[in-house]
Amino acid sequence: MRVTPDLSTARWRKSSFSGNQAGDECVEVSDDFPGTVPVRDSKDTTGPVLVLGETAWQPFINGLKEGSL
Template sequence: MRVTPELSTARWRKSSYSGNQQGDACVEVSDDYPGTVPVRDSKNPTGPALLLTGTAWQPFVNSVRDGSLEGVR
């Protein structure tokens, strides 16, 4: 059984991969959960968070970096 972490007390930081100069592509991550990387849209801090495993984080970053997630909503 998987347990979803309680994110209300998470400390969020802007990802260094959020390089959009217009400020409309800001991704925040939390380092508070070993083995899990919570990700959220900084423009919607009360919205949903995507929970990635540590092993899924790098492929996610690579997809963001190479633009293959462009336009995905």
Template sequence: MDLTNATWRKSRRSGSSGGNCIEVADNLPGVIGVRDSKDPSGPALTFGPTAWRSFVAEIAKRL
């Protein structure tokens, strides 16, 4: 999966001190990218839109 044109963003809740943050790219058609903000050139996970919605909904239940 080519994520060269991905526009990565952190959560607004991420602090400026780094920590355990992820970045999400949702500007590519049909795929959502997720990567570790501390290792932007490292590996990224990709999700289809349906899988991403399920993932986010499950996390929201636990907060």
């Protein structure tokens, strides 16, 4: 059973894969949780967080780059 980490103390940074223009689709990630990569929408910081396992992160990024997600 997976347990979602307590993200209340997470330090968020804008992903280098996000655009830099106003209105771009932007995501933030946190590096504070070994083995997981929490991801959120930078325009909705109180919204839902997707918590990916470390091994799912690269396929997730590849899918975004390819436009298949």
